[in-house]
Amino acid sequence: RAMSGDLAVVAKDKEASSKGTMQTQITTDPPRGTRDFPPEDMRMRTWLFDKFREVSRLFAFEEVDFPMVESEDLYTRKAGEEIVGQLYNFEDKGGRKVALRPELTPSLARLVLQKGRAQSFPLKWFAIGQCWRYERMTRGRRREHYQWNMDIIGVPGVEAEAELLSAIVTFFTKLNITSDDVGIKVSNRKVLQAVLEKYDIQPDSFAAVCVIVDKLDKLPREEIESELDKAGVPSVAIEGILQALTLQSFDDLEALIGAESGAVAELKQLFALAEGYGIQDWLRFDASVVRGLAYYTGTVFEAFDKEKKLRAICGGGRYDRLLSTYGGQDTPACGFGFGDAVIVELLKEKKLLRAFPHEVDDVVMALDDSLKIPAAGIASRLRSTGRVVELVIEKGKKMKWDVLCDGFVELWSVVWLDPSFPVFYSAAFSITSQTIVI
Numbered sequence: 538r539a540m541s542g543d544l545a546v547v548a549k550d551k552e553a554s555s556k557g558t559m560q561t562q563i564t565t566d567p568p569r570g571t572r573d574f575p576p577e578d579m580r581m582r583t584w585l586f587d588k589f590r591e592v593s594r595l596f597a598f599e600e601v602d603f604p605m606v607e608s609e610d611l612y613t614r615k616a617g618e619e620i621v622g623q624l625y626n627f628e629d630k631g632g633r634k635v636a637l638r639p640e641l642t643p644s645l646a647r648l649v650l651q652k653g654r655a656q657s658f659p660l661k662w663f664a665i666g667q668c669w670r671y672e673r674m675t676r677g678r679r680r681e682h683y684q685w686n687m688d689i690i691g692v693p694g695v696e697a698e699a700e701l702l703s704a705i706v707t708f709f710t711k712l713n714i715t716s717d718d719v720g721i722k723v724s725n726r727k728v729l730q731a732v733l734e735k736y737d738i739q740p741d742s743f744a745a746v747c748v749i750v751d752k753l754d755k756l757p758r759e760e761i762e763s764e765l766d767k768a769g770v771p772s773v774a775i776e777g778i779l780q781a782l783t784l785q786s787f788d789d790l791e792a793l794i795g796a797e798s799g800a801v802a803e804l805k806q807l808f809a810l811a812e813g814y815g816i817q818d819w820l821r822f823d824a825s826v827v828r829g830l831a832y833y834t835g836t837v838f839e840a841f842d843k844e845k846k847l848r849a850i851c852g853g854g855r856y857d858r859l860l861s862t863y864g865g866q867d868t869p870a871c872g873f874g875f876g877d878a879v880i881v882e883l884l885k886e887k888k889l890l891r892a893f894p895h896e897v898d899d900v901v902m903a904l905d906d907s908l909k910i911p912a913a914g915i916a917s918r919l920r921s922t923g924r925v926v927e928l929v930i931e932k933g934k935k936m937k938w939d940v941l942c943d944g945f946v947e948l949w950s951v952v953w954l955d956p957s958f959p960v961f962y963s964a965a966f967s968i969t970s971q972t973i974v975i
């Protein structure tokens with residue numbers, strides 16, 4: 538029982554109560570905005586992450602990982618992003634300004650730069666990692682989630698985005714989610730760039746404008762107009778920008794920015810590749826997709842539930858300048874982030890979430906102390922064949938009735954290790970189903 542200066546970990550204790558020295562119990566809840574994963578939740582999370590890995594492996598991506606804590610410098614972008622405004626940052630005991638990572642892409646960019654040009658491009662890396670934000674709990678939202686990221690570094694063409702979109706569709710399909718349930722809106726930030734150029738708006742306000750208009754579906758239009766005005770966008774341009782974001786057809790897009798625009802060419806090529814993958818039913822052009830991260834430079838996309846009950850399921854895009862903002866050379870890159878929370882809400886909505894029971898192949902139990910040693914031997918022999926064995930080690934004949942009852946339901950045979958019954962050790966190994974060895 539651990540005791541420390543300011544924290545006594547003491548459950549209800551007869552001795553303590555007799556002395557009247559009962560301690561107050563610590564709170565058993567995890568820190569605000571965070572989750573525990575008790576076994577049944579952990580089994581579901583493991584199942585989900587296994588699906589993330591299964592798809593990443595199918596697409597020949599290599600797994601990478603990074604520290605949870607990064608230098609704050611990695612995230613101090615000046616475009617007014619929510620993710621930066623909610624940094625879970627602090628000064629460590631060495632006076633370093635650090636932050637719990639709010640996303641994985643900057644860490645990936647840092648690692649790519651660290652490895653330098655020595656590595657052969659393209660890199661196809663994936664990661665699954667916990668990401669953090671410090672949000673005032675007034676909104677009661679979570680402060681951590683796990684994100685699956687897939688990134689392709691070194692491919693300038695939209696072939697990279699097509700691969701990533703195909704990976705996302707492959708994942709949804711593995712979970713029995715269809716294009717009737719989920720759609721993926723695809724656009725390109727070069728659409729907005731072309732509009733801003735029409736109004737002679739300086740490129741250095743481009744990122745800030747993107748971050749502002751990304752909030753269109755979250756804030757009233759007047760607030761967006763006011764923020765654009767504060768960002769130095771002339772009122773005549775504001776109308777043009779908001780109008781451009783309503784486009785949903787290539788014809789209208791060409792009419793606005795011209796058929797020879799880079800955005801049109803890239804989008805048309807991406808949708809043509811999608812036909813090749815057979816994922817065209819999942820995609821739709823929608824100029825309102827901007828995404829809220831400052832560093833996107835081209836294609837942007839996000840998956841949404843067609844019943845519009847949930848927040849974006851995943852999202853991503855091209856970020857060709859990020860490495861150069863960290864002092865590296867301009868390196869073409871694109872990727873997506875896929876959180877572990879909204880997808881579970883969607884699966885529950887669609888009743889696509891199965892149970893995740895604790896499963897064992899065998900339960901071995903000695904009903905008499907004199908049989909404990911042979912029981913341990915049987916458990917080891919069964920385990921050496923790869924069977925999952927619960928060896929009952931608790932005292933007496935108390936059983937894990939939930940396991941035993943399941944066993945009886947599926948039980949095909951019982952071998953009794955008990956002085957009152959003959960002992961057939963070898964029989965224990967001929968049994969191919971769930972075995973209760975008692």
Ligand SMILES: Nc1ccc(Br)nc1
Nearest residue numbers: 639668669670681682
């Ligand atoms: N970036 C971020 C981090 C943590 C959560 Br919860 N949501 C978004």
